[in-house]
Amino acid sequence: MEADFISERIAKLRNEKNISARDMSLSLGQSQSYINNIENKKALPSMQMFLYICEYLGVEPKDFFDEDITDPSKLNEAVEAFKSLSPKQLDLLIALAKEIK
Template sequence: MENLNIGEKLRLLRKTVPLTTKELAERVNVSQSYISRFENNRAIPDVDMLAKILEALGTDLTSFFSHDVNELTDDYIQLINTAKTLSREERIKLNEFLKVMKGSYQ
């Protein structure tokens, strides 16, 4: 799969949080159109702005560039968002179930 550019990676990461462009813009104290320009690859954020955006998304520059967001398909994003709504006990049970499904349960 082709590597995603910064704008696409930002959009996918924002959706996993999940936040709208308006909510992210408010957290970073910029306009919504400013965030949209980055996500639509009409502008590239400088390092300081990218660091602020990533902090608002709960990550950092190192993680952003080392994490493979190519795997963040719609179904994966939906799974992440669902898992975020679960209690600790429910997440433990979900992990056990996923291990059984994958065949790696020990």
């Protein structure tokens, strides 16, 4: 996997949430240019910071690397909501999703 992917994925997920790089950096307890440096490919986050970034963005680390998931935080939100549904309700939602697709 290319290092560019991490930079680009962070930028994409951050922009989808309408969060500025400065606000995200400061919220993570870093300098105001921290996320900018990552997105501009000047640095990569440590593993610990990567996990903090994922948590901040509401993304599971495994979903971060899945390019087919366009909005990982929405997918996780849906999965959490689906956990309390009955099997019949889940079947209906699956049928609806297939129909929409």
